[in-house]
Amino acid sequence: MDYQFHWRPVIQALPDLLKASLVTLEVSLIAMALGLMFGLVLYFCRASSLRLLRGFGSTWVEIARNTPSLFQIFVFYWGLGEFGIFLSSFTAVVAALTFNCAGYMAETYRGGFNAVPAGQDKAARTLGMTKLQSLRYVVLPQVLRAIYGPMTNQFTWVILASSLGMLAGLRELSGETQYFNSRTFRTFEFFAATAVIYYLIAKIALILMRLLGRPLFRAERARP
Amino acid sequence: MIVLENLRKSFGELEVLKGINLTVDNGEVVSLIGASGSGKSTLLYCINALESIHAGKVTVDGIDVHAKGTDINKLRQKLGTVFQQWNSFPHLTALENVALAPRVVTKKSRKEAQEIAEKQLVHVGLGDKLNHYPSQLSGGQQQRLAIARALAMEPKYMLFDEATSALDPELVGEVLDIMRLLASEGMTMIVVTHEMSFARDVSDRVAFFKQGVLAEIGPPEQVMTNPQDPDLQRFLSTIG
Numbered sequence: 001m002d003y004q005f006h007w008r009p010v011i012q013a014l015p016d017l018l019k020a021s022l023v024t025l026e027v028s029l030i031a032m033a034l035g036l037m038f039g040l041v042l043y044f045c046r047a048s049s050l051r052l053l054r055g056f057g058s059t060w061v062e063i064a065r066n067t068p069s070l071f072q073i074f075v076f077y078w079g080l081g082e083f084g085i086f087l088s089s090f091t092a093v094v095a096a097l098t099f100n101c102a103g104y105m106a107e108t109y110r111g112g113f114n115a116v117p118a119g120q121d122k123a124a125r126t127l128g129m130t131k132l133q134s135l136r137y138v139v140l141p142q143v144l145r146a147i148y149g150p151m152t153n154q155f156t157w158v159i160l161a162s163s164l165g166m167l168a169g170l171r172e173l174s175g176e177t178q179y180f181n182s183r184t185f186r187t188f189e190f191f192a193a194t195a196v197i198y199y200l201i202a203k204i205a206l207i208l209m210r211l212l213g214r215p216l217f218r219a220e221r222a223r224p
Numbered sequence: 225m226i227v228l229e230n231l232r233k234s235f236g237e238l239e240v241l242k243g244i245n246l247t248v249d250n251g252e253v254v255s256l257i258g259a260s261g262s263g264k265s266t267l268l269y270c271i272n273a274l275e276s277i278h279a280g281k282v283t284v285d286g287i288d289v290h291a292k293g294t295d296i297n298k299l300r301q302k303l304g305t306v307f308q309q310w311n312s313f314p315h316l317t318a319l320e321n322v323a324l325a326p327r328v329v330t331k332k333s334r335k336e337a338q339e340i341a342e343k344q345l346v347h348v349g350l351g352d353k354l355n356h357y358p359s360q361l362s363g364g365q366q367q368r369l370a371i372a373r374a375l376a377m378e379p380k381y382m383l384f385d386e387a388t389s390a391l392d393p394e395l396v397g398e399v400l401d402i403m404r405l406l407a408s409e410g411m412t413m414i415v416v417t418h419e420m421s422f423a424r425d426v427s428d429r430v431a432f433f434k435q436g437v438l439a440e441i442g443p444p445e446q447v448m449t450n451p452q453d454p455d456l457q458r459f460l461s462t463i464g
Contacts, residue, residue: 122274125297133329219314222359
């Protein structure tokens with residue numbers, strides 16, 4: 001093997017790579033937060049008695065789940081240009097990942113809502129709670145518990161999928177890595193280092209999600 | 225006062241309530257007995273509007289339950305409901321279970337809601353379980369928790385839908401004791417039950433349901449010891 005490893009360029013670029021990691025985090029956090037909200041809306045659309053809403057929800061979910069995420073990013077970045085809508089790389093990537101996340105979360109929510117017995121809402125309503133109060137205080141906390149695991153996976157997925165953003169010109173972690181790669185040709189070193197950074201980001205996100213979720217699971221921790 | 229006038233209710237082709245007339249006076253305890261599927265539970269759910277009706281009228285204190293303009297959420301505060309499946313909220317402690325509705329529905333302060341909750345939990349004998357989660361309570365305790373939760377809204381009426389049917393036999397007594405206590409305190413109650421001794425001892429009147437009609441109604445000593453309807457005679461002899 002004649003390849004000589006040169007790590008110095010990577011070390012020199014590390015501050016820039018870490019700065020780009022913040023873009024990765026920003027994109028992922030926004031897409032995940034919006035995806036959670038839109039996913040819930042989509043769930044209600046699909047559970048609606050109105051055909052129009054059901055059709056809208058199902059179409060979204062079908063497309064989001066059954067087309068490549070990369071294509072979805074391209075549609076938001078270049079595709080919309082055909083209609084005179086020009087989004088920045090950042091906005092396009094956030095929008096595409098949100099679109100995708102919402103589609104997957106809609107399905108996850110469905111599982112979560114199915115896991116809460118109908119009696120819970122009934123009991124809340126007979127106490128005089130409105131539909132919204134029952135949802136807010138009784139049903140959703142239990143749905144959140146049920147979907148917390150899949151939701152954590154989804155968040156990890158968004159962080160990693162945001163790397164596709166570089167193909168829409170976004171200088172997030174992967175884009176930045178590619179930039180340094182093309183300047184230094186230390187391909188292996190740069191992508192190896194970036195892989196480690198991704199790993200660390202994903203791991204830390206997972207640990208944070210666990211800590212954040214703790215209040216949701218206090219009932220489970222109670223001794224029988 | 226709860227008044228049912230010619231109440232009719234169908235599920236698709238099946239008419240489950242075929243014109244029920246019943247008046248429950250304040251302070252009265254009325255037990256509804258009859259075979260499963262005779263329409264007893266549906267009747268309860270027509271009173272608190274968990275079910276819609278097809279004809280007739282239900283009024284609670286003169287308010288038409290099923291009228292369009294009725295604020296059903298407000299009306300339900302008067303109507304405590306206890307289900308067969310106790311439906312305790314698993315993510316909340318006993319205290320939080322009971323304090324939730326006073327806090328979000330009647331907008332009591334957190335402290336006030338907790339005081340109400342504690343009072344009602346002591347009332348049903350769960351004063352030592354305030355910070356327990358439902359998963360740490362037995363079925364009987366969870367059902368008493370459900371009763372306390374309903375009482376926290378200071379209802380004028382209590383509706384019990386087979387409150388003891390899902391319980392292990394040894395846990396039935398503690399729930400019936402609480403129901404007896406409520407009756408002795410003058411609570412107006414409509415009780416769907418298969419507990420014949422409870423119906424006999426506690427009710428002011430017992431109503432026998434048969435395929436969607438109120439076949440016989442009267443004081444327990446009359447309905448249960450001297451039944452006129454042949455189906456009621458059969459029902460009482462099989463159920464013991």
